[in-house]
Amino acid sequence: MTAPPSFAIRGRPLLPIVQGGMGVGVSAHRLAGAVARAGAMGTIASIDLRHHHADLTAQAKHCRDQDELNRLNLVALDREIRAALEIAEGHGLVAVNVMKAVATYPDLVRQTCASGAQAIVMGAGLPLDLPELTEGYPDVALIPILSDARGVAIVLKKWARLKKDGSGGRLPDAIVIEHPLYAGGHLGAPNPAELANTRFDFAEVLPGIFKVFDDMDIARGQIPVIVGGGINSHEKLLAALALGAAAVQVGTPFAVTEEGDAHPNFKRVLLDAKPEDIVTFMSVAGLPARAVNTPWLANYLKRESKLQSVAKADPKRCAIGLHCLTHCGLRDGLKKAGQFCIDSQLVAALKGDLNKGLFFRGSESLPFGRAIRSVQELIDYLLTGVKPDLGGAAA
Numbered sequence: 183m184t185a186p187p188s189f190a191i192r193g194r195p196l197l198p199i200v201q202g203g204m205g206v207g208v209s210a211h212r213l214a215g216a217v218a219r220a221g222a223m224g225t226i227a228s229i230d231l232r233h234h235h236a237d238l239t240a241q242a243k244h245c246r247d248q249d250e251l252n253r254l255n256l257v258a259l260d261r262e263i264r265a266a267l268e269i270a271e272g273h274g275l276v277a278v279n280v281m282k283a284v285a286t287y288p289d290l291v292r293q294t295c296a297s298g299a300q301a302i303v304m305g306a307g308l309p310l311d312l313p314e315l316t317e318g319y320p321d322v323a324l325i326p327i328l329s330d331a332r333g334v335a336i337v338l339k340k341w342a343r344l345k346k347d348g349s350g351g352r353l354p355d356a357i358v359i360e361h362p363l364y365a366g367g368h369l370g371a372p373n374p375a376e377l378a379n380t381r382f383d384f385a386e387v388l389p390g391i392f393k394v395f396d397d398m399d400i401a402r403g404q405i406p407v408i409v410g411g412g413i414n415s416h417e418k419l420l421a422a423l424a425l426g427a428a429a430v431q432v433g434t435p436f437a438v439t440e441e442g443d444a445h446p447n448f449k450r451v452l453l454d455a456k457p458e459d460i461v462t463f464m465s466v467a468g469l470p471a472r473a474v475n476t477p478w479l480a481n482y483l484k485r486e487s488k489l490q491s492v493a494k495a496d497p498k499r500c501a502i503g504l505h506c507l508t509h510c511g512l513r514d515g516l517k518k519a520g521q522f523c524i525d526s527q528l529v530a531a532l533k534g535d536l537n538k539g540l541f542f543r544g545s546e547s548l549p550f551g552r553a554i555r556s557v558q559e560l561i562d563y564l565l566t567g568v569k570p571d572l573g574g575a576a577a
């Protein structure tokens with residue numbers, strides 16, 4: 183059996199597997215470092231990482247000052263990047279995921295560069311100003327997350343214009359395409375009804391992207407395209423590569439590995455979820471999201487339309503004072519968006535609180551059933567199709 187070919191980002195050879203960034207705190211230094219150490223790209227999710235640091239959590243306990251909370255988050259991000267690089271020992275690549283929808287995204291980008299991460303992956307909005315923000319760091323790979331060829335064309339054209347103006351424009355070092363029908367967390371479609379639109383299928387999106395490359399005289403292979411959402415087997419990895427992808431991005435299966443940074447209860451919720459337990463709904467960020475229908479979410483969804491009908495703009499509705507999102511459905515009174523505090527709910531899930539947590543998850547089954555296995559075993563399986571002996575835990 184021949185192993186699928188590796189690909190390269192900024193000249194670094196990598197296994198064709200990318201671990202997607204998962205907030206809040208689900209992919210921190212332990213997971214991203216282990217994935218990089220195995221020779222692949224591991225991604226730390228930059229949002230609100232202070233919850234992994236007891237001293238920073240203590241300092242933030244009674245604090246409602248937005249600047250101070252953000253400062254503590256930057257300290258946490260710095261620690262997580264350095265710890266992941268230490269685990270990786272020069273192997274693979276340590277990336278940081280920054281969501282454009284987060285109000286402090288420029289600070290998170292700058293901290294990522296200053297702390298020595300090797301790539302920035304940006305989604306949840308178009309990363310139009312990413313080259314400018316990273317101008318002093320030409321060695322940091324820049325990777326947008328998009329869901330269709332139209333988004334790719336907009337980003338490429340804007341970045342090319344920046345180059346002409348001398349404002350740091352460049353080509354992306356890779357592009358991640360996420361399928362909203364299968365991925366976990368926030369989804370790149372305008373509303374839940376759009377998720378199943380076939381325009382997001384890799385077999386449609388990839389040829390569209392290659393046409394954009396041709397039209398812009400970008401050689402095939404110059405920008406690796408990484409596809410993600412529902413990749414849970416060796417066969418799906420091979421099928422994605424056969425369509426012209428350079429690698430696959432995998433989220434949920436990595437979240438439940440031994441090295442996954444969330445509480446064991448978090449992993450259990452994802453592992454035990456049956457297909458009918460996984461739901462999509464509108465998040466406060468104004469995007470659809472996919473998660474397990476645990477008690478908090480079920481209760482919220484029952485009250486959703488009532489809460490939306492009384493939505494009103496009020497800064498005091500950000501009870502934790504973080505004001506994490508540029509546009510927040512709850513704080514800004516956006517009737518079509520979700521009406522809950524996403525940070526509090528995701529932090530509760532990270533800590534394993536079954537009653538209060540919001541547990542993001544992709545739609546597909548897990549490669550090792552209900553078993554928790556190591557990052558290395560997951561990577562080996564995706565590359566070779568050979569599963570470890572799972573005993574009874576696979577059921």
Ligand SMILES: Cc1cc2nc3c(=O)[nH]c(=O)nc-3n(C[C@H](O)[C@H](O)[C@H](O)COP(=O)(O)O)c2cc1C
Nearest residue numbers: 202203204205365366367411412432433434542544
């Ligand atoms: C628990 C969880 C949290 C996630 N958080 C983020 C995030 O903070 N930023 C992001 O760009 N994508 C996020 N994602 C999406 C993943 O990075 C990945 O692209 C997606 O889950 C791939 O689909 P899969 O889970 O079917 O493999 C999250 C996914 C999960 C399951």
